[in-house]
Amino acid sequence: MFAFVTITIFVCMVMIMIRLFAGPTLYDRVLSLNTFGTCTVLFIGTVGLLFGRPDFLDIALLYALINFVGTIAVLKFFRYRRLGDAPETQEIATSESEAPQ
Amino acid sequence: MTWALVIDVTSWVFFFAGGFFLFVGSLGMLRLPDFWARLHAASIIDSAGVAFILAGMMLQTGFTLVTLKTLIIVGFLLITGPTATHAVANAAFVSGSRPKDIVEDATVKKSLTKTRKKALKKSAVSAPKPKPVA
Numbered sequence: 001m002f003a004f005v006t007i008t009i010f011v012c013m014v015m016i017m018i019r020l021f022a023g024p025t026l027y028d029r030v031l032s033l034n035t036f037g038t039c040t041v042l043f044i045g046t047v048g049l050l051f052g053r054p055d056f057l058d059i060a061l062l063y064a065l066i067n068f069v070g071t072i073a074v075l076k077f078f079r080y081r082r083l084g085d086a087p088e089t090q091e092i093a094t095s096e097s098e099a100p101q
Numbered sequence: 102m103t104w105a106l107v108i109d110v111t112s113w114v115f116f117f118a119g120g121f122f123l124f125v126g127s128l129g130m131l132r133l134p135d136f137w138a139r140l141h142a143a144s145i146i147d148s149a150g151v152a153f154i155l156a157g158m159m160l161q162t163g164f165t166l167v168t169l170k171t172l173i174i175v176g177f178l179l180i181t182g183p184t185a186t187h188a189v190a191n192a193a194f195v196s197g198s199r200p201k202d203i204v205e206d207a208t209v210k211k212s213l214t215k216t217r218k219k220a221l222k223k224s225a226v227s228a229p230k231p232k233p234v235a
Contacts, residue, residue, distance in 0.1 A: 001113060001116065005116050005154065009120075009154075012123045013127075015127040016127050016130055019131050025136060025193075025198065027193040028139065030189050031186070032143075034143070035127075035130065038147055038151060038178060038182060039127075041178065042123075045158055045171070049158060054170075057167060061177070067181075068185055072185065075192045078192070
């Protein structure tokens, strides 16, 4: 029955991956990347239970942390065009044509 | 013996519910026409799917350290999922993307308060024109 859950999550990850590649705008891609990361956390957890190694949950927790920070970092980069230091002038990407796809 | 069976059945019910919500959410992400519509599908996965599947896992593992780890993952995902979704939506809104079929309603405009009208005007000035989404 763990195999059923794992296969379901895998199918969902494939569908989200199709949207990630086909997404017309940048924000579609960022959103589906975030959702893909959430599904990956669930996938790692259920695979750990499926193979009887619950230690995988540590990796799942780490992946959840990195996924959140990564999403915020990608959004910040595409808004301010830099990471780290605070921007002096708020340069906001005004059109989607400026954002690389 | 029966108690273990009850726990097992409840856990599988949770797993099936979580799998259903995951499937519905990802199908929505694949099929819905608009970015703003796809946000709804993503939020289904972030809330219902995660909560149900991790609750089923908690019931399966019993009362151990693994349960505590699962609880930590649930808490973290339930906080950061909506936060990340809000950040994506806010970034898309600031960049000028708007929902496809917005209908300007005169009665709604009339019933707006003065401060809300002022805020709307300000946002209309600062936000760039919405472009048609391909």
